[in-house]
Amino acid sequence: MKSASIIVGLVCLIMNSLLADETLLSFKQLPKAELHLHLGGSFPQEYLFSIAAADQREQLACFLDLISQGVDYHRGFQVFGLIAQIVNSEEKLQNGVSWLCRTLEEDGVQYVEIRTGLKDLGQGTEEYLKAVLRGIQESGAGKSFKLKAKIVLSLQRSSSAAMVEDTIDLALKYRDQGVVGIDISGNSALGQIDQVMPHLLRAKREGLAFTIHLGELPDEADQMLLLTQLEPKRIGHGVHLCDEAKEWILRHQTPLEVCLTSSVLVKMIADYKLHPGLDLFRSGHPIFFCTDDPLLFSTTLSEELLRAHQLCGLSIVEIESLVKESFNYTLQ
Ligand SMILES: [Zn+2]
Numbered sequence: 001m002k003s004a005s006i007i008v009g010l011v012c013l014i015m016n017s018l019l020a021d022e023t024l025l026s027f028k029q030l031p032k033a034e035l036h037l038h039l040g041g042s043f044p045q046e047y048l049f050s051i052a053a054a055d056q057r058e059q060l061a062c063f064l065d066l067i068s069q070g071v072d073y074h075r076g077f078q079v080f081g082l083i084a085q086i087v088n089s090e091e092k093l094q095n096g097v098s099w100l101c102r103t104l105e106e107d108g109v110q111y112v113e114i115r116t117g118l119k120d121l122g123q124g125t126e127e128y129l130k131a132v133l134r135g136i137q138e139s140g141a142g143k144s145f146k147l148k149a150k151i152v153l154s155l156q157r158s159s160s161a162a163m164v165e166d167t168i169d170l171a172l173k174y175r176d177q178g179v180v181g182i183d184i185s186g187n188s189a190l191g192q193i194d195q196v197m198p199h200l201l202r203a204k205r206e207g208l209a210f211t212i213h214l215g216e217l218p219d220e221a222d223q224m225l226l227l228t229q230l231e232p233k234r235i236g237h238g239v240h241l242c243d244e245a246k247e248w249i250l251r252h253q254t255p256l257e258v259c260l261t262s263s264v265l266v267k268m269i270a271d272y273k274l275h276p277g278l279d280l281f282r283s284g285h286p287i288f289f290c291t292d293d294p295l296l297f298s299t300t301l302s303e304e305l306l307r308a309h310q311l312c313g314l315s316i317v318e319i320e321s322l323v324k325e326s327f328n329y330t331l332q
Pocket of ligand 1: 036038185236
């Protein structure tokens with residue numbers, strides 16, 4: 001009797017795993033839009049390993065292992081410093097972007113907005129941006145394969161006024177060459193967003209769209225300032241929103257970028273099904289799924305959809321419809 005029940009258990013396990021493989025394959029084949037992806041956390045691991053020194057490879061593997069077990073928000077994101085040390089030239093940046101685009105294409109992504117903060121790798125921030133754009137071009141995106149890749153320039157809440165100004169100038173200069181908007185992220189306890197608001201308002205007046213990381217951490221004091229002044233087209237995460245911000249987002253029907261694995265692994269939420277975006281979805285509010293940092297969280301957009309199905313209870317039909325609608329929420 002006991003061995004019979006073990007066999008039944010094993011058969012169920014195999015059947016479930018086959019079913020998951022089949023569902024994942026169907027999500028891969030679905031044309032998808034990836035609208036929340038940071039370049040620094042998305043370079044394919046094989047690419048970074050191919051250009052990193054031996055000690056950097058070791059450190060990166062340690063970081064990725066640490067993050068996979070769940071990590072404190074601030075500690076986990078120290079990995080970005082290491083990645084910046086590995087991708088330390090325009091040429092490596094260009095090749096990394098190209099590799100990333102090809103990887104996204106393999107996962108069935110047909111439109112991506114790659115977020116990146118401008119850096120100076122030796123030749124100034126404009127050369128950094130040009131290297132990213134060359135990487136997209138070199139990958140064949142929009143030519144030999146279907147993926148369309150656009151750039152969203154990232155600012156931190158703690159970015160200096162000079163950096164904000166430079167970023168907005170370049171976003172405006174390159175808006176016809178692939179830059180589609182501005183992302184604001186970072187810890188609200190660092191920096192004072194009101195001091196750079198005049199620059200951000202200039203970008204808004206010029207027609208640049210915003211997406212803002214909001215509610216990554218509890219007690220963000222600047223939520224209403226950012227919402228009312230910049231009127232973002234989308235909200236990243238939205239896990240810890242104050243009541244007023246929640247009400248604003250509902251009233252404006254602002255879509256939420258839900259990054260399930262990221263939210264669990266940096267301990268924004270304790271479990272996949274506790275993401276507040278799921279309740280918003282059930283109430284009819286627009287949401288869609290994204291990866292945030294596929295390298296850091298060892299995930300793909302198709303795998304995020306599988307988790308939404310298996311761990312959060314969304315049906316395949318609901319997910320297909322969310323994916324289809326997400327193409328309406330691009331910053332373009
Ligand atoms: Zn993010």
